[in-house]
Amino acid sequence: MNERVSNALPALLPLLFLAVICAGILMMAGSLSRDRIESNRRTAQLRLIAEVMYLPYDNDLLSDRLQISDRDYFAAGTPVGVYRAHKDGQPIGLVFMPVMASGYNGLIELAVGVTYNGELTGVRVHQHRETAGLGDQIHQNRSSWISGFDQRSLANTPVAAWGVSSDGGDFDQISGATISPRGVIKAVRNTLDYYAIHKNELYK
Amino acid sequence: MAIDYTTTDKPVSAELLLIPPLLALSTTLIISFTAGLMFLFLFAAIAVSVSLLRHFISWRLRIPFLLLIIATWISLFEMVLMVYFYGLREQFGVYLPLLACNSLVFSVAEEYYLRLPLRLSLQHAVRTGLVIFLLFVTTGTFRELLAFGSLGTGMTWTGSALHLDPHLPDTVTGLAITRAAPGAFLCLGLLIALWNYCTGRYRGARQQPA
Numbered sequence: 001m002n003e004r005v006s007n008a009l010p011a012l013l014p015l016l017f018l019a020v021i022c023a024g025i026l027m028m029a030g031s032l033s034r035d036r037i038e039s040n041r042r043t044a045q046l047r048l049i050a051e052v053m054y055l056p057y058d059n060d061l062l063s064d065r066l067q068i069s070d071r072d073y074f075a076a077g078t079p080v081g082v083y084r085a086h087k088d089g090q091p092i093g094l095v096f097m098p099v100m101a102s103g104y105n106g107l108i109e110l111a112v113g114v115t116y117n118g119e120l121t122g123v124r125v126h127q128h129r130e131t132a133g134l135g136d137q138i139h140q141n142r143s144s145w146i147s148g149f150d151q152r153s154l155a156n157t158p159v160a161a162w163g164v165s166s167d168g169g170d171f172d173q174i175s176g177a178t179i180s181p182r183g184v185i186k187a188v189r190n191t192l193d194y195y196a197i198h199k200n201e202l203y204k
Numbered sequence: 205m206a207i208d209y210t211t212t213d214k215p216v217s218a219e220l221l222l223i224p225p226l227l228a229l230s231t232t233l234i235i236s237f238t239a240g241l242m243f244l245f246l247f248a249a250i251a252v253s254v255s256l257l258r259h260f261i262s263w264r265l266r267i268p269f270l271l272l273i274i275a276t277w278i279s280l281f282e283m284v285l286m287v288y289f290y291g292l293r294e295q296f297g298v299y300l301p302l303l304a305c306n307s308l309v310f311s312v313a314e315e316y317y318l319r320l321p322l323r324l325s326l327q328h329a330v331r332t333g334l335v336i337f338l339l340f341v342t343t344g345t346f347r348e349l350l351a352f353g354s355l356g357t358g359m360t361w362t363g364s365a366l367h368l369d370p371h372l373p374d375t376v377t378g379l380a381i382t383r384a385a386p387g388a389f390l391c392l393g394l395l396i397a398l399w400n401y402c403t404g405r406y407r408g409a410r411q412q413p414a
Binding site for chain 1: 273
């Protein structure tokens with residue numbers, strides 16, 4: 001046993017040496033690229049947030065961020081980021097991201113923008129795995145379905161109207177897909193409900 | 205040179221079967237172009253490092269050795285993508301790190317670069333990389349044309365540099381199947397059929413008695 005170990009050691013040494021070198025290279029590359037990668041990530045996030053928050057604001061939206069979590073309103077109890085837009089110190093609106101909706105193939109990640117008065121500025125799909133050609137019509141690149149949320153609020157859309165038209169709601173149907181739009185509508189409505197109840201805490 | 209490689213008796217179509225994880229993502233020209241280019245550089249980098257270091261490593265330890273080299277290169281490639289083409293990195297998702305255990309990369313490295321001297325390894329890597337690059341570009345062109353009716357969305361040439369900004373074309377028309385992952389296999393199947401037709405293998409196989 002001992003003999004075998006001592007025979008293997010000289011063969012192992014170059015490999016170990018190489019492993020240390022590789023680790024060193026990766027550490028160096030990692031520390032060199034970290035800042036750029038972080039700023040790229042923020043830019044990508046900001047782009048999506050800017051799409052749903054078209055109202056003018058003058059604060060750094062990405063750093064004015066709350067983290068909330070509420071099992072009753074947000075699917076799977078995943079933490080939701082709340083980005084708060086202000087102009088001249090006055091609250092303008094919020095962007096909730098990611099809001100998880102339950103789709104046909106797992107969770108759909110949404111960005112939901114709400115004005116101070118509780119009106120939707122817009123909803124965008126960030127990530128999803130819905131069926132191509134059917135459920136993926138919820139995505140802004142695939143159809144204009146998601147713009148059906150623009151300017152809606154709890155005040156101008158009664159409870160019964162938050163559904164696809166085949167369920168008696170106000171939103172267009174997507175042929176061949178019922179689960180994906182239902183999930184998105186429910187998630188957006190829950191977000192508005194949450195906003196209505198917690199509005200004051202969210203701007204604090 | 206690239207065509208040379210495909211005409212050797214090595215069953216290229218069998219090797220093609222090992223590529224699909226990334227090929228399935230090649231929905232548009234921009235994605236497949238960069239993925240193909242990445243394969244080309246990846247093969248060259250692995251060929252050079254494996255070939256240079258092969259004498260220092262005992263044959264019995266070749267598998268951890270290859271894993272180490274391949275995983276290091278892929279991590280470096282990933283960082284480069286995240287620094288310069290962040291959007292592309294998001295498109296590749298989990299498939300990029302998964303390349304570290306891609307059997308094509310691995311088997312080619314073990315079969316050739318561990319045995320061949322530097323020049324031959326590099327030559328082989330460039331050939332393989334070019335074939336894969338062509339395959340990716342063809343698939344990407346085919347799929348983007350049929351699924352979106354556009355070509356080269358997100359790629360802009362400013363005269364001095366190529367700008368890559370991957371986003372799917374804004375369209376609601378097109379063939380859904382070419383947008384979905386099976387579209388890649390459809391294209392691959394058509395390519396192989398075309399290839400077999402051109403080389404006459406198809407006819408030869410048919411004429412053989414059952």
